[in-house]
Amino acid sequence: MFSSPAVYRSNQQVRRNLQAGTLSSFTVIKHTPADFSETERIIGLIQLADGRQVVAPLDVMDIKYITIGQKVVPRLRLNVVNKQGLRVYDAVYEVCDKQEYNEPKQKTLGYILALTGPVGVGRNSLSAILCKILDRAEKVVLLTTQPGEKRKNTKVVQKSVFADLLKTKNLVAAEINGQWFGYKKSDIQKIWEKGKIPVVVTDVALLRALAAEFGRQTVLSFGLLPPGNNKRKMLSVLYSRLSKAEYYSEKLVMSYVKQADNVLKTMKEDSSLLDHTLVNDNLDNLASDISKILGQWLNKEAV
């Protein structure tokens, strides 16, 4: 495969493949075949600008930063050194892992206010207050397959129905621990048409999906943390808040607290997705802080 004549022939093709593209699928190969020096490789199926598809290595630190539909740019890199020491160069595709989305797929008519954080930090309570004090804010209905979800503005939907919605491509959604959470694009558009700002409650994966769909600059994201100067304290606060709420079973509370550990970690690592990170130890103060920041933001844009 990497003999001199084969490399010579493939070099002619390499230049053709140095084009930007979009990611159709990706995987991490855990055991590369003989010939390849690293044990693991991240590989993507990419649709190039000229319509052709290629499979090629992806230049990205970790698979958790990739989503289908992301844009990639080509780089010429060393692919393999063959048994005779011949260096084989090929096109690899770089995924911007800090998720700077430049071209939104949807025509946007405004902003989306996103409240991100672990379950129990108070996103829903906060969004309720915000919608009360700001006429312009309106909460979007969250669709989920998580049974047992009883909060207001959250609609539990059967998996098959969710799957159908996904197929119509009217949904921006993400999967967490086997359950799906998402928003209908048409719901968001309708709120924009009323001249209002849609308010959504998300975890990091759903936030990423929203940013991918509508463009990063369309989403005004606030990261919310529970009070506590270390993670253990933060998780305890979440546990007690969730238990007090009384509409979750003990099993669901434990599951959410476990998820929260991961969410807090991801919020730290993906901090570029969050415009502001605030601690929620007093809902009213937090709501007024957020509306102030929102006000400043909107005035800036108006100018």
Place this chain on the structure above:
Amino acid sequence: MPEYSAIVGFGSYLPVFRITTEEIAKHWQQEAGQFEKGLGVKEKTVAGKEEDAFTMAFEAGKQAIDFFKIESSRISAVFTGSESHPYAVKPTSGMLAAALECHPFCHSADLEFACKAGTAAMQIIDSMVRSGQVDYGLAVGTDKAQSKPGDALEYTAAAGATAFVLGPAKDKKAICRIERTISFTTDTPDFWRPQGAKHPEHAGRFTGEPGYFHHVRSTIKGLFEITKIKASDPDHVVLHMPNAKFPATIARELGFTTEQMKEGFIVPYIGNTYSACSPLGLTRVLQKAKKNQRILLCSYGSGAGCDAFLLTMLKDGKPLPVDERPLKYLSYAAYRSLSL
């Protein structure tokens, strides 16, 4: 036959990885402060595992060609200077000429002269253009610098590439004309790497006066004499930067001001990219300088020698596209694993 050659396009490439002086010092349990002060380098570039002198040169060359809308088939000479050519035998210049789709009837060969091989390539292309041998030529300086773990060089040996397309000075794409170029060459054992050795050796303080200072001083004084200019004349001065101290010291001695040195002084945040070092400083100046401003460039290569140039801007400089990839800072362990 054109009387002068000029830069008609240029490009540069730096990898996204960085490592700070602080991180390296921490690993060796040394005081970071003394190294930052002594060398003046806060962080340096590090090439990724699949990057090498060729892939970086390709990126720089592609930028030069694409951004300045140069027909690559007009390029019929490619010379690449490096201390880290991927092969001992199989020229980087040939691979570049093919990858960048230069004219198949193309002069090409690889060069080595420590950190001045990139400017030596510029001199060769300059001569070929002026002699009418070629229309356009490409001069590349590229390095994935190696350094022995624990050696002082570890704080500065960096990775990067530059590319200059040169053509006749009267060409409508001409940006910056080469007025004059001279070189100074001796046999001075200040820094070397034997065949097959992975890391270079150097002679400590001997690299200072008998090495860098003597050669840069002699060459620039020679340039002053030949061109009849004085230290205050050039608007921009770019010197080879093995660290921040050496160029600052020789600049003071020769009468260059910080103002003149400012634009091209890239070493504090990039490190020493060897064959791409002073050329990288030049690419920064070319983006900022104004029409009719003059630039003095002097590279230094251990072994030893200098190439000095006097250049004149023919139009206002405009910025190259910004590399939007976020920088990735490495731990020492990650840095070492990348150099395997």
Place this chain on the structure above:
Amino acid sequence: MNQNIFIIGGGQTTFGEHWGKSLKDLMEEAVEKALNNSSGNVLDIDLVIISNMLAEQCGRQAHLGAIASAFFPHKPPAFRVEAACGSGAAALHTACGLLESGRYKNILVVGAEKMTDASNEEIASALMGAADAEKDAKSGLTFPGIFALIARRYMYEYGLSRSDLNYVSAYHHEQAMNNPYAQFHRPIKPENVSDSPLVADPLHVLDCSPISDGAAAVLLSTDAESEVSVAASQLAADNVSITERETITSFLASREAANRAYEEAGIKPSNLNYIELHDCFSIAAVISLEDLGLATPGGGVEYFKRPSNTFSVNLSGGLKACGHPVGATGIKQILDVSRQLKTNDKEWGLAQNFGGACATCGVHILHHHTESEV
């Protein structure tokens, strides 16, 4: 089908790691068993067709036809057919064509593979021969990697969750408990699948069919009659590389071969009782069920969570639990469908066998002449 082609004998080795048996030994064993339960006379066999993919690369052994021919006193003509993991179906299809032509009357088709002599790395490399060696292999892709790309895309398009996909391999292991020839006789829980080590994200070790040795042989005849006949034999092809497909969540070659086979046999998917489909990876089982018209697009996984009672899939344990000696699988599928139809006195069965990422797909429909018919 313009001849009545009957299955008049068949036999297989167990599938597994046969350290003490060579490829030749395995082939001979399957042939012996097939002849022992055949109604015909060995000297009537006028052609032998071998199905095998890797012998040249991993065993440096080509010319398998000649090797097999020497098993018989009269040394009948013999040759080998290859279509990667779909070699079995391709060999059967060839046999049917030659029987229809009338040139031959009794053809023994032998599928065999010896995979445990080579190292895992060599096998992974060799199996990539089923993909495009120039386009796909140079990126470092392996076959699990190709199906991982397919699985992730399927999950994206249809919302399939990792926990649902777990049911596929769990189902197959349960079925294999009743198959004495199967490589694995141990039940697994769905969570075991996603707990097993990752091979190529999102596929884990237990999503992938194993490396196996084994052989299976079937005797097809237009001379003698039996209860089971081949009602349809169709082969279809598609681009080898997934980079040249319009979609990777459904296989064109499967749909083509299946639709033509249903037409040839004059039946609809709802008539089927027993199906052996090509589950080289768990996601392949899901997609194949949909491509065969037995589930709606996006709904394939449901069968493995709650098996239907109108038809049965992969009772042998499939490729996952019964084992997948590549060249033998297509033949073993036919033997299993035939056995299942006879044991339960049902009428229609289907075997779907494909090569690579379904670049070649063969679909055979078997008809069992039930008691009620006679």
